[in-house]
Amino acid sequence: MRAVFMHGDHDIRVQDVPDPVLASGPSASGRDAIVRVVASCVCGSDLWGYRGVRGGGERRMGHEFVGVVEQIGDAVGKVKVGDFVIAPFYVCCGECANCRNGVSTSCLNGGWWGSEVKDEGYADAGQGERVRVPLADGTLVVVPGGEPDPALVPGLLTLSDVMCTGHHAAVSGGVRQGSTVAVVGDGAVGLSAIIAARRLGATRIVAMSRHESRQRLAREFGATDVVPERGDEGIARLKEMFGGIGPDVVLECVGTKESMDQALRSARPGGQVGFVGVPAGGPELPVQQMFSTNVGVRGGVAPVRGYIEELLPEVLDGRIQPGRVFDVELPLSEAAEAYAAMDERRAVKVLLRP
Amino acid sequence: MRAVFMHGDHDIRVQDVPDPVLASGPSASGRDAIVRVVASCVCGSDLWGYRGVRGGGERRMGHEFVGVVEQIGDAVGKVKVGDFVIAPFYVCCGECANCRNGVSTSCLNGGWWGSEVKDEGYADAGQGERVRVPLADGTLVVVPGGEPDPALVPGLLTLSDVMCTGHHAAVSGGVRQGSTVAVVGDGAVGLSAIIAARRLGATRIVAMSRHESRQRLAREFGATDVVPERGDEGIARLKEMFGGIGPDVVLECVGTKESMDQALRSARPGGQVGFVGVPAGGPELPVQQMFSTNVGVRGGVAPVRGYIEELLPEVLDGRIQPGRVFDVELPLSEAAEAYAAMDERRAVKVLLRP
Known part of the structure; x- marks a missing residue:
């Protein structure tokens, strides 16, 4: 064979x-x-x-x-x-x-x-x-x-x-009825995480995406908003959209240093990052930042x-x-x-x- | 004045x-x-x-x-x-x-x-x-x-x-009816975390302590077991006590590199670390280890x-x-x-x- x-x-x-x-x-x-x-x-x-x-x-x-x-x-x-x-x-x-x-x-x-x-x-x-x-x-x-x-x-x-991994991101992030959610990553897992977040009752789901075809699919899967900006600009957009503090949950579906940083800094104080992106050689998570903001991190290999x-x-x-x-x-x-x-x-x- | x-x-x-x-x-x-x-x-x-x-x-x-x-x-x-x-x-x-x-x-x-x-x-x-x-x-x-x-x-x-901070550790760690818990740290916050874990329904609570007077108070507050060992030996003892995999929840109430490492490596796969020890200059959290084990980390300034x-x-x-x-x-x-x-x-x- x-x-x-x-x-x-x-x-x-x-x-x-x-x-x-x-x-x-x-x-x-x-x-x-x-x-x-x-x-x-x-x-x-x-x-x-x-x-x-x-x-x-x-x-x-x-x-x-x-x-x-x-x-x-x-x-x-x-x-x-x-x-x-x-x-x-x-x-x-x-x-x-x-x-x-x-x-x-x-x-x-x-x-x-x-x-x-x-x-x-x-x-x-x-x-x-x-x-x-x-x-x-x-x-x-x-x-x-x-x-x-x-x-x-x-x-x-x-x-x-991918579908179950996106679901794991949402479960690990604690998405529930009424949650506000941002999804970092517009690959198959990120797109699946949008489906999962909607299933679990999220009322607002932001797809972080710069690719038109993926943005379209994200919306069809249940994203209510699309934010193409990344880094500080993306974080500022999210804070602005969610009462100056950010969404309840951020789903990290990439696995790079930049995507995890984006996720951790985007979640509101007391929020949660559900992560399923396979970490590509780090980074280590900033414990002092997590301590100050009470943003939890949970997830992993689904x-x-x-x-x-x-x-x-x-x-x-x-x-x-x-x-x-x-x-x-x-x-x-x-x-x-x-x-x-x-x-x-x-x-x-x-x-x-x- | x-x-x-x-x-x-x-x-x-x-x-x-x-x-x-x-x-x-x-x-x-x-x-x-x-x-x-x-x-x-x-x-x-x-x-x-x-x-x-x-x-x-x-x-x-x-x-x-x-x-x-x-x-x-x-x-x-x-x-x-x-x-x-x-x-x-x-x-x-x-x-x-x-x-x-x-x-x-x-x-x-x-x-x-x-x-x-x-x-x-x-x-x-x-x-x-x-x-x-x-x-x-x-x-x-x-x-x-x-x-x-x-x-x-x-x-x-x-x-x-301290009492509310210990409670925050237990809440952040997701302690609930039937949970198995280990508490790293036998200071006032760690001891308070034992009270909190018992209140929330933990059925087994291990105090990690080497000090006799604190061990005694820990037991009076609701600890069911005391483990004086630390590091690899302490982790091995916990695994042995909990079906070879470790307790559901570990409450980190110190804030040093060693105590966080102890907590992260002690929790069972899919478990959670509730942390409230003020991080004394690090360490950063090992994201690859968290990914592999699905051990979540949540907590912070209570x-x-x-x-x-x-x-x-x-x-x-x-x-x-x-x-x-x-x-x-x-x-x-x-x-x-x-x-x-x-x-x-x-x-x-x-x-x-x-």
């Missing part, structure tokens, strides 16, 4: 690899499954490696996919052959103390796509034709009703990561597994349409172009079909 | 100053009051200046006091002459957007004891015989029933700062004005006894010894009677 590899800075290749097989032998837990990938995609966080910001080296790529279960191990009970499933962007058991606390990203038995999972062997990465999924019952969410309408696939795929079931019905019935963040679709064989399009901001998010 | 001054590193002096008078003239707002101080005290945060950790220079000291109203300005309506009042550790209007949001420490019209308050003139510091209180209606809380039993004065005085009314009835009827954090009482004339006793940890907290 074919799978996507990153070889280093701006070097993406589609290569042949052996088809995955269920683990066997005396040490095999029987808790794995083989999933035929129906759709996967490129994540904004993949670009950090692509741009050489983070350590590269040859590795298999992709942590978001949906597909159909082809085989299951002896100990798999919830997931069945033929099920259409959504994979969160990590592997988790669903049973340990952290999973039970809703923090399945810190699963004591789990791990990451494209790397070894403790006691369970290698988990294939998602940008490929098939994936061996360790801990299948804990990890995969079955979409009820079998293979869905193809038009729904993009939306279901966003539940692997425990999406626990959110998928909550959001799935709304994707299936069209109440939310996060699949619209995909503005380019390519065959897996053109993965290099998919990365380039996102890197050059020609695309918000690219969907790959094997 | 006499008032306490800090002249620099380990140099505290009691000096004569003019009696305060209500502001007069065309620019006076008439919103001030003169309060005769019944009791004031030394704060752990005063020691940062005393030890030369923070910029010193000659200044009047004290931001916690209770007393009796002797005079009021023309525009004061809620506070009356003869009222026994509690002053929060800052001045606030009670009317601006931040005060209405419960973040009166960020009052748009307020300020700090011992310094100029915008449009309202100088606010005397609390360690003295009398204080001119700007914005008296917004700032002062009247104790119902007139001058209280002298035995209650220490408890009422803790509502100026908006105690909003908490006093909630906690006051429980102090008056003895349900909570935070006044027990005062283990030394001295006359104002011995303020230098009060600072020395706290600096040398011979006292948890010293009460001063003019």
